[in-house]
Amino acid sequence: MAGFDKRVTSYEEAMEGIDSGMTVIAGGFGLCGIPENLIAEIKRRGVKDLTVYSNNCGVDGFGLGLLLEDKQISRFYASYVGENALFERQMLDEEIEVILTPQGTLAEKMRAGGAGIPAFYTATGYGTPIGEGKEVREFNGRHYILEESVVGDFAIVKGWKADRYGNVVYRDTAQNFNPMAATAGRITVVEVEEIVEPGELKPDQIHTPGIYVDRLIQGTFEKRIEKRTVHQG
Amino acid sequence: MAGFDKRVTSYEEAMEGIDSGMTVIAGGFGLCGIPENLIAEIKRRGVKDLTVYSNNCGVDGFGLGLLLEDKQISRFYASYVGENALFERQMLDEEIEVILTPQGTLAEKMRAGGAGIPAFYTATGYGTPIGEGKEVREFNGRHYILEESVVGDFAIVKGWKADRYGNVVYRDTAQNFNPMAATAGRITVVEVEEIVEPGELKPDQIHTPGIYVDRLIQGTFEKRIEKRTVHQG
Amino acid sequence: MALTREQMAMRVARELEDGFYVNLGIGIPTLVANYIPDGIDVMLQSENGLLGMGRFPTEEELDPDMINAGKQTVTARPGAAIFSSAESFAMIRGGHVDLTVLGAFEVDQNGNIASWMVPGKLIKGMGGAMDLVAGAENIICIMTHASKHGESKLLERCNLPLTGAGCINRVLTDLAYLEIKDGAFHLKERAPGVSVEEIKTLTAGKLVVPDQVPEMTFEA
Amino acid sequence: MALTREQMAMRVARELEDGFYVNLGIGIPTLVANYIPDGIDVMLQSENGLLGMGRFPTEEELDPDMINAGKQTVTARPGAAIFSSAESFAMIRGGHVDLTVLGAFEVDQNGNIASWMVPGKLIKGMGGAMDLVAGAENIICIMTHASKHGESKLLERCNLPLTGAGCINRVLTDLAYLEIKDGAFHLKERAPGVSVEEIKTLTAGKLVVPDQVPEMTFEA
Numbered sequence: 013m014a015g016f017d018k019r020v021t022s023y024e025e026a027m028e029g030i031d032s033g034m035t036v037i038a039g040g041f042g043l044c045g046i047p048e049n050l051i052a053e054i055k056r057r058g059v060k061d062l063t064v065y066s067n068n069c070g071v072d073g074f075g076l077g078l079l080l081e082d083k084q085i086s087r088f089y090a091s092y093v094g095e096n097a098l099f100e101r102q103m104l105d106e107e108i109e110v111i112l113t114p115q116g117t118l119a120e121k122m123r124a125g126g127a128g129i130p131a132f133y134t135a136t137g138y139g140t141p142i143g144e145g146k147e148v149r150e151f152n153g154r155h156y157i158l159e160e161s162v163v164g165d166f167a168i169v170k171g172w173k174a175d176r177y178g179n180v181v182y183r184d185t186a187q188n189f190n191p192m193a194a195t196a197g198r199i200t201v202v203e204v205e206e207i208v209e210p211g212e213l214k215p216d217q218i219h220t221p222g223i224y225v226d227r228l229i230q231g232t233f234e235k236r237i238e239k240r241t242v243h244q245g
Numbered sequence: 246m247a248g249f250d251k252r253v254t255s256y257e258e259a260m261e262g263i264d265s266g267m268t269v270i271a272g273g274f275g276l277c278g279i280p281e282n283l284i285a286e287i288k289r290r291g292v293k294d295l296t297v298y299s300n301n302c303g304v305d306g307f308g309l310g311l312l313l314e315d316k317q318i319s320r321f322y323a324s325y326v327g328e329n330a331l332f333e334r335q336m337l338d339e340e341i342e343v344i345l346t347p348q349g350t351l352a353e354k355m356r357a358g359g360a361g362i363p364a365f366y367t368a369t370g371y372g373t374p375i376g377e378g379k380e381v382r383e384f385n386g387r388h389y390i391l392e393e394s395v396v397g398d399f400a401i402v403k404g405w406k407a408d409r410y411g412n413v414v415y416r417d418t419a420q421n422f423n424p425m426a427a428t429a430g431r432i433t434v435v436e437v438e439e440i441v442e443p444g445e446l447k448p449d450q451i452h453t454p455g456i457y458v459d460r461l462i463q464g465t466f467e468k469r470i471e472k473r474t475v476h477q478g
Numbered sequence: 479m480a481l482t483r484e485q486m487a488m489r490v491a492r493e494l495e496d497g498f499y500v501n502l503g504i505g506i507p508t509l510v511a512n513y514i515p516d517g518i519d520v521m522l523q524s525e526n527g528l529l530g531m532g533r534f535p536t537e538e539e540l541d542p543d544m545i546n547a548g549k550q551t552v553t554a555r556p557g558a559a560i561f562s563s564a565e566s567f568a569m570i571r572g573g574h575v576d577l578t579v580l581g582a583f584e585v586d587q588n589g590n591i592a593s594w595m596v597p598g599k600l601i602k603g604m605g606g607a608m609d610l611v612a613g614a615e616n617i618i619c620i621m622t623h624a625s626k627h628g629e630s631k632l633l634e635r636c637n638l639p640l641t642g643a644g645c646i647n648r649v650l651t652d653l654a655y656l657e658i659k660d661g662a663f664h665l666k667e668r669a670p671g672v673s674v675e676e677i678k679t680l681t682a683g684k685l686v687v688p689d690q691v692p693e694m695t696f697e698a
Numbered sequence: 699m700a701l702t703r704e705q706m707a708m709r710v711a712r713e714l715e716d717g718f719y720v721n722l723g724i725g726i727p728t729l730v731a732n733y734i735p736d737g738i739d740v741m742l743q744s745e746n747g748l749l750g751m752g753r754f755p756t757e758e759e760l761d762p763d764m765i766n767a768g769k770q771t772v773t774a775r776p777g778a779a780i781f782s783s784a785e786s787f788a789m790i791r792g793g794h795v796d797l798t799v800l801g802a803f804e805v806d807q808n809g810n811i812a813s814w815m816v817p818g819k820l821i822k823g824m825g826g827a828m829d830l831v832a833g834a835e836n837i838i839c840i841m842t843h844a845s846k847h848g849e850s851k852l853l854e855r856c857n858l859p860l861t862g863a864g865c866i867n868r869v870l871t872d873l874a875y876l877e878i879k880d881g882a883f884h885l886k887e888r889a890p891g892v893s894v895e896e897i898k899t900l901t902a903g904k905l906v907v908p909d910q911v912p913e914m915t916f917e918a
Contacts, residue, residue, distance in 0.1 A: 015497030015519040016557070041746045041783070042769040044762060067783070094822030095769075103821065112821070115745065116787025116829030123784040124365070128571030128613055130384035132357070132365040135832040136791060139810075139863025142828060151363035151393070160384070172763075177521075177530075177557040184449050184780055185747050186763040191782045195568065210557030216417050217450050219782075221529050221559035223499050223521070223574045235762035241770035243754040248717025248739040249777070274526045274563070275549040277542060300563070327602035328549075336601065345601070348525065349567025349609030356564040361791030361833055368612040369571060372590075372643025375608060405543075410741075410750075410777040417560055419543040421526050424562045428788065443777030452562075454749050454779035456719050456741070456794045468542035474550035476534040 018178040018228040019207065023053040026201050026229045030166055032059045037122060037164035038066035038076060039193040042095070043238045045186030046075045047203050049231045050168040055079055063087040065122065065162055067115060067189055069099045074236055083107060089162075091115035095238070114142060117159050119192055124161035126195025126224070131160045167197025170233075171204040171220070175211075178225030179218045180204065187219065194220045201227045251411040251461040252440065256286040259434050259462045263399055265292045270355060270397035271299035271309060272426040275328070276471045278419030279308045280436050282464040283401040288312055296320040298355065298395055300348060300422055302332045307469055316340060322395075324348035328471070347375060350392050352425055357394035359428025359457070364393045400430025403466075404437040404453070408444075411458030412451045413437065420452065427453045434460045479671045480652040485696055486620055488513045489667075490579055490650050493618060494520050501525065501570065501610055503580030504548045506620045510579055523575055525606040527566045530558025547606060570606065571613040578614040580607060582621045582646075584636045587683035589646040589658045591619060592638035604641060611642030623651035623680050630682035632656070632663055653677050655694070662686045667694050699891045700872035705916055706840055708733045709887075710799055710870050713838060714740050721745065721790070721830055723800030724768045726840045730799055743795055745826040747786045750778030767826065790826065791833040798834040800827060802841045802866075804856045807903035809866040809878045811839060812858035824861060831862030843871035843900050850902035852876070852883055873897050875914070882906045887914050 020026050027050060030036070036054070040046030051070075054062075055078045062085045069090060070077035079085050080098045087109045093099050102108040113121070114136045124132055133156035137143045147158040169190045172183035180202055182190055194200050202220070207230045253259050260283060263269070269287070273279030284303075287295075288311045295318050302323060303310035312318050313331045320342045326332050335341040346354070347369045357365055366389035370376045380391040402423045405416035413435055415423055427433050435453070440463045481489065487509035494500065494510075496518035502508050511531075514520055522531040524546040531546055532553035539553055546552045554560065569575060582593040591611055594604035611617060624630050632649065649656045654677050655667040662684040668677060668691050678685060701709065707729035714720065714730075716738035722728050731751075734740055742751040744766040751766055752773035759773055766772045774780065789795060802813040811831055814824035831837060844850050852869065869876045874897050875887040882904040888897060888911050898905060 015495075016521060042765065044746070044765045044769070090823060092823035092825040100821070110821075112823045114824055114828035115783065115826040116791050116833075119783035119787050120360075120362070123568075126572050126574075127353075127568035128573060129353070129365050129367060130387075130389055131382075132362050134362060134791060136829045138832065140828065140860040141815075142824075149364075154363075156363055175557055179557065179559050182449065184761065184763040184774075185744075185765055187449060187780065187782050188746050189783045192784050195572065195574075215528075215530070215554050215558045216415065216420060216560040218559040218561070221561060221565070221569070222557070223523070223529055223559075223569055237760070237762045237771060238765070238769040239771065240760065241754045241772070242760065243756050248715075249741060275545065277526070277545045277549070323603060325603035325605040333601070343601075345595075345603045347604055347608035348563065348606040349571050349613075352563035352567050356788075359792050359794075360788035361793060367571060369609045371612065373608065373640040374595075375604075408777055412777065412779050417541065417543040417554075418524075418527050418545050420560060420562050422563045425564050428792065428794075448748075448750070448774050448778045449780040451779040451781070454781060454785070454789070455777070456743070456749055456779075456789055470540070470542045470551060471545070471549040472551065473540065474534045474552070475540065476536050 016177045016222065018222065018225050019176050020227045020229050023049055023229065026050060026227050027053045027057065029199065030054060030057065030059055033061045034165040035063040037167040037193045037196050038064060039169045039188065039190030041067050041188035043070060043075050043236050045170050045182065045188050045190055047168040047170040048233050050201055050203055051076055051078055058082065060084050061086045065089040065164065067091050067118060069093055069096050071095050071238065072098050089113050089118065091118050119189060121159060121162045122192035122196040125163040126192065129161055131158055133158055162196060164197045167193045167200040169194045169200060169202040171202050173206045173208050173213065174202060174204045174228055175208050175213055177210055178202065178222030178228050179213055180220040180225065181213055182219050191219050194224045199226045200224055203229050203231045205233065206230065249410045249455065251458050252409050253460045253462050256282055256462065259283060259460050260286045260290065262432065263287060263290065263292055266294045267398040268296040270400040270426045270429050271297060272402045272421065272423030274300050274421035276303060276308050276469050278403050278415065278421050278423055280401040280403040281466050282436055283434055284309055284311055291315065293317050294319045298322040298397065300324050300351060302326055302329050304328050304471065305331050322346050322351065324351050352422060354392060354395045355425035355429040358396040359425065362394055364391055366391055395429060397430045400426045400433040402427045402433060402435040404435050406439045406441050406446065407435060407437045407461055408441055408446055410443055411435065411455030411461050412446055413453040413458065414446055415452050424452050427457045432459045433457055436462050436464045438466065439463065479669060481669045483509060486650055486652060488696060489655060489694055490618055490620060491515060494518060498576040499523055500577045501575050505581045507579040507581060525566050525570060527561050527563055528554060528558065530555045567609050570609050573613055573615060575614055576616060578610045578617045579620060580610060582619045583638055584631050584633055585619050585646055585649050586633040586636045587658065587662050589644045590636045591641045591646045592636040593641045595639045607641050611645045617646050618648040618650060619646050620650050623653040630680050632681045632683050634683045653680065665691055667692050669694055699889060701889045703729060706870055706872060708916060709875060709914055710838055710840060711735060714738060718796040719743055720797045721795050725801045727799040727801060745786050745790060747781050747783055748774060748778065750775045787829050790829050793833055793835060795834055796836060798830045798837045799840060800830060802839045803858055804851050804853055805839050805866055805869050806853040806856045807878065807882050809864045810856045811861045811866050812856040813861045815859045827861050831865045837866050838868045838870060839866050840870050843873040850900050852901045852903050854903045873900065885911055887912050889914055
């Protein structure tokens, strides 16, 4: 009965099938809760022309920033790109197309994609460049724009603990975009710090039910801190 | 610093301000996870002409079924009304207007209402009577209908445990519609089995963050079982 | 001989594959869980918010907070997940459930299904059925082939209000197992002792009959 | 004297009310948390998924899994809740946050705000700002009244790409506290020692000045 055992034994196996030209949805916020090793495996494979949806593009030399070094990303949907010099240069040189997307809209695009909702209305971005070319509609006297959802060929996700069925829990603010990303991949790959026995996670406390997860791997993580800030006094 | 203490001391206080003609969103599925005592208080107050959104209307003499006895509900959005003879009679006699709504659409209407999304597209109901009169649009070669979200004057919710800040966790399948209902009330009232100290609930395991909750009360519950089914052998 | 309820459940259970997430509707579909073949594992999704539904509870295990979509008390198997209705229908609407098995009043040759309402007679509501048929790629309808009065329920076009349009691809009746494609019912198997002629007579929609129509077999 | 960054934060902190859920943007808005008046309690929302943000951690408490929207390491206060980005923006977009305080490049007399992009010069992205201004009923902008070159940032009409349209109702600058309504800036208070004339000179948008414009006071 191997049917629900989502574990794979290598990162190579975890990212099997990823190819140039594909769309990848990545969890993480800044360097927090990012699928470090899955990103590294994408870099190792050298696939190109990726479309990536993620809140940020990491920093130079870490996180999704690694994929910039060999110009593997040609299109990027993000809400914030301020921490990455290489990204900014590739953007200004038009080597990478950046579609800046409000953070809440980006999260909702993933959530809706996974939930079978092809489009939704939001007031976010109405009357701004983000709303240009998008349908505007009034509900109860307010203007909203239509935003379409996204489904990726792959979703790459960082969890804290999971059982082999792919039920995942996230830790603290490392949750961020990961649960939505997990729902929005045709193939969803999750890497976690620990794989536990089925039943160890309380059923009503699971963040990502295993039905969304195709492949699961336990890894070790650097968990780099982007802005180390400590209490004064 | 009473600012975030959501506790009220009586059910009367909990439902203060509810009035005839208002819209009420109620958590619960069948008789599971229903706000028993908040419903009883609405009955006691005798307010009429309510519009209610809830998956079911309880059963005769229990749950939301109690509000039928004095004809307090004039409009009901539900996905299933099969367990309630009084409801069926009032519906056939046109004493109550019933807008049958697919279960997933009902859940999403509440979730979207709470999340500031006025409308979304779904394939559910396309080509059926539910889709009649609704806008149809094609995305990626498939047909979808436009569904609008809902915000209620009151949301009534049954939780398991909460802290006084209104952070709530639900127990097992008593979760059902409660978390969405909690987000969709202008005034959200939650009754729970136990109020615990702030910090006792793990922050990343809270189902309903306190920001959605206006009033909180600890109650005792009958928790009637609708279809008692036991293992044979 | 028409299939019994149990045989219908048994036959549908053969369509299960190892690793399938399955939603079983109320009634005969629920019985499918009793006939899951050896060596394969399926995870049952109950749309009130439970993935990994287990058996019914013992008296000691009875818990009003643990029910299924049919409002019956149930248990959760180890490794189950429990979540909100919005999350449950995100799964369903988003096409994450591998197989849906549900009952119907009528099905037609274009894959339309009517299962939730008989105008003027029966208005129970659609529950989760409309979301299930809209979200699933893979749906099996279980139903009797005809009414007690001999009126076919496999139609050219559904008479009753639809639950979903063009969404059903397989039907198991008490007489036959059929696929729906290209605007017709394709007869795949017949119940033991039921003739192709009988099935033809009781199928109002367009029926495609191959040269060979194997008889279903059931172990005693 | 123009207000210091700390004084700007102090002044805005006076707008806090007991029981407010507040989102503080990056920069000066973050400092507001240091001046919460005695006797009132506010809960800070950080849009990466934290409600009830606490102080910065000690060396021992440092945790890479606990950051705020500015990517700084933080702690959670007792009674905090942590959730996904979708849930966080459901709160924000759904209007559940009581007060949003954020910085801006420009604000205009119709409540438009520009804060995320200087074409050809600076493209960092809007992060959560567009959702915050669209979702909140109650927004205070903190900004300098004019650029270093003396160009007003309180305009008749924003020149830079907008973050949101018609959404800002209050502005605190280093020179003044103003409300925006009916297509004009309404001068409410001035910084200590700053004249109404000076504010008039540095406000390009329509400015309504009442007879009395009280001076802000700050304890030493």
